[in-house]
Each structure stands twice: as C-alpha cells, then as structure tokens.
Amino acid sequence: MTVNVMFSAPPRLWPVYKPLLENYLDEMGIDVDLKTGFSPDVVDYVVYAPSGLRDFTPFTRLKAVLSLWAGVESIADNTTLTVPLARMVDHGLTQGMTEWVVGHVLRYHLGIDAHIHGLKGEWRQDVPPLASERAVTILGLGALGQAAAVALAALGFRVTGWSRSARDVPGVTCLHGGDGLKTALNSAEIVVLLLPSTPATENTLNAETLALLPRGARIINPGRGPLIDDTALLAALDSGHVGHATLDVFRTEPLPASHPYWTHPNVTVTPHIASETRPVTAAKVICENIRRGEAGEPFLHLVDRGLGY
Template structure:
C-alpha cells in the first residue's frame, strides 16, 4: 500500500516542493502518493506549514506524524487536536543561513562598522576594535541554531557563553542554565544574541530587569522570536543608553507596522525576518528521511516536546 503524504502549506510552495519530495522519496524506495488533497482518513503524513490552512487534525485518523517545514512550532505545539508526533524543521541549509547572519551582525558590532559607514565624511577615525578574544558574546538558546552560531563565533576567537533553560553541553562553549545562569550571562554580554524558541516561559526574557543587567551600551541581536523582548522596555533602554544598539529580525507583529517606533529609532536596525529561511532542497531531504524513519519504525528526527513547546 502506498504511503499517502498530504502537502499542507502555501499553494505557491507546491510546485517547488513536489518534485523535490517525489525525487527523494523515490530514492529512498518508498511507494508514495503525494498530493495537496486527500480524504483525511487516508492520510499517513502531513508536510505542514501553519499558513497552509490546516488546523483541525481530528479527522486524520490514520495519521502517523506531522512534519513541519518551519523551525518555529509555537502556533501548532498547543493544538489539542494534534495527538501524533510533531517534528519541527532542522536542516543544514537553515542552520547555515542563520549562522552566517548571526556572525555577520556580531562582526558588524565588534568591528564598529557603522561608525565608518555612516560617520562624518572627512573624519579620519582611527577607532581600533579589540580582538575577538577580548569581546564577550552571549547566546540565549542552545538548540541547533544557537549551537551552530556559538561554535562559529568561538572559531573566530570570541569569548562565547551560551545559556538555555535546561542544562546543555556544547564542546568548547561555556554553557549555563537556569535563572542564576541567565544573570551571570547577561552581566558579561557585550553582544547578546537571542535564539530561544517562543514559549510562555521565554516571553519577555529581555525586560526591564534583565536589560538592566547588561553592561552599559551592550548590543542586542534578535533573529529568534519577537515575543522574547518586552518592546517598551527595550525602547526605554535604548533611549537611556543602557543598550547601545539593537538589530531586530523578528517582531510580535509581522510585517512590522509602518508606524512602529523601531523603524525610526536611531539605534535600531530592522531586518524583515530574513535571518534564515527554510531551504526547499535541504528541507525536503529532512522531511523524506522522517517519512522513511516512520515507515521503518525508527525514531523521528527533531521531535517537539509538547510540554516544553519546542
């Protein structure tokens, strides 16, 4: 019997993913039927994106797993109609893209590039930056993206400290956890990168109290999730100079409204949620490998802990 795979994402993605998924499933020797519509009771796997329109999984009585095309699963992790395994997207293309974006913006701050790019013309500035080994960078969130970014920055010589809510071990990286660990990380972070998932426990991780722990003038980079930051508290910290600059790629409301104060604040750089994107070629490989695993009775990759929310 063929494995029935439902593709539930934006219609514009179907012509991109259909040939890739078909090719990889065929190479894995899987007898499959891949469509954008099935009778729900005949579906074995759902290739899923939250904007695909599917929200009620109750009729999908044969369903074995939901395989997300997105790294973030906050919009589905709490769905009470979903009782089968849920896998989030972790693929090397997305990871590489995020690592490049994070390293680029850390180097921008570290080297003081803005002073030369936007400085006064005719001003001979000889501000020599410290070496990377003299610069403290902290990463909040040590999942696949946080670990990859931490290792890349460490390879450049930066003093990198990572923090997560629960204990983690990353070879060569100082890893802290819990509330005491967060305090320790923030008090030393000249450059702070946020790569935490969005859950009730991580909302407003950066708020007035925690922003006050940073060294004065610290830089913040957020390619993680918008709700990690209390926006009013960050704006106040920017106005007071407690935070020197913030580069923000994600927001509570997207696209960011045209009248949002982040657009015009002199010490904020807005990027339009481009830090990293799911790459269809590599994402399709991950999806197909999980289908193979499901059919062979092997553990799925990148399963979401529904209680933790990621």
C-alpha cells in the first residue's frame, strides 16, 4: 500500500529533502507518494516546518506530524492537531550545536576577544585558568543540553546542568526545580541556555535570576529568544553585573537594525546560526518515524503536549 506523505515546509527545502526522503524510504521498502499538496483526507504523514499550515482538522487519515525543527513552539499548542507530534532530534543538529557552544565557551574561558579586539602593542600576560577551575552552567538538559554538557565536562570544565525535572548526566552535576536553579546560577561564570520555549521557560533569565550570577558572568544563548528578559539583560550589562552576552536567538528575527544589542559593546550577535537541521541526517530521522508508524512501533521524539516539548 502506498504511503502518502505531505511536505509542508518552506519551498526552498523541497528540492533538498525530496530525493533524500524518497531514497531512504525506498531503502526501507516503503512505497511512498511524496508531494507538497494532497487532498487532506488521504494524507498519512505531514513532514512539517512552519509554512502556513495551521488547520489539521481536514486530515482525517493523518497518523503523525513529523517536525523538521527541534523547536515546536509554533505548533505544539495547536488544538486542531490531535495526532502524535514528533520533534527533530538528529545527530547533525546535535553535533552542530555542541561545536558552537563549546567554541563560545572556550572563547570566553580563554579571553580570546581581548586579543582579537584589543591589547594592541600591550604585552599583557593574562593567563586563563584551567578548565577545571571554570564553572559552566547549562540551563536545559534535553538532547542538545546534555550533549553540550558532556562535551564541556570532557574538556575538564566544572559543569552544572539544570532542568525543570530531574536528570542524570555522567560527569555533570544535575540540579532541578526552583532551588536548583538558584544554586546553578550562584556559581556560574558562564551560563548557556538550551531550554525549549514554553510559557514556563519564558524569561528564565530576568532581573531576579540575573542578580544571582557572580559579577562579570558571561551568558550564551543559542536556545530561544524568549528565555531572556531583554530589558533586564541590558540593565545587567550596563551595570557590569553581566560581563558579556553572546546571543544567537531573539524574540524578533531577523533582529531589527535598531535593537540595542547590535551596538552594545558587551554583546555579540550571531544570526541564528548556532545549529541547523542537517537534511542528510534529519531525513533519516523522518523516515525512521514513518517506518515505525507503518510497523505499529512507537514513534521517536514525541512531544509532550502538556509541557510543550
């Protein structure tokens, strides 16, 4: 029986994913009809990235929606979607995020900015501490947070991880809950945000929680823009309580040219490039979930609709 898969994602992705999905499904022995448009009542699976599709009511045969993105905040609360929703967890995306996070943590740890932008003609030998003397806190211990935490711990950093629910990550001090967040921030010289964007995580870093950080702490946010109260962060940067922030994600993207982050001397802006879904590996994850659905096996990476991730 032919499986009907509708690709509902930005048009630029279609020529990239179409041959990959068809080839992988063919290798799995699955006869597939893959299109960007079907009569909704014959669609078995929707491969999804935000692209205009919002009403899933007509999709009466739908078995699952398979997201190309790790973040699903744009669809998780959609009341017309009653079938399983799977988010993207794939090796390429995880590896890319790990490399970006490790790179920027090392940049702060080694004081690289000072040598790139300053010290002209000044022979100032500020030797950085060893990684074992540097405290790094990861907020969020999902797939991306765990991978970054493990990589940093392998380099010798003293890594603390915080999540809303209890986790156990080898080599990482794991904390959770409100008191755990306070403890995680109290000693953090570098903070990395890798939480999902949900109503419960919005403004995780605000005036109150930023005040818990040691003076001069650095912040790295490749997670989601709403995790930070922008006004509170700018005030903490202006006062010197936060020494520097590297921000890859924002509430409005592209970041408006008038936004103060662009010109603040203690902010580095990167244009949402920390990690990207890699089609070659992501397509394999999508196809594996289609195979599982057709075999009656549990889907991978299902979203808890109550939690929003």
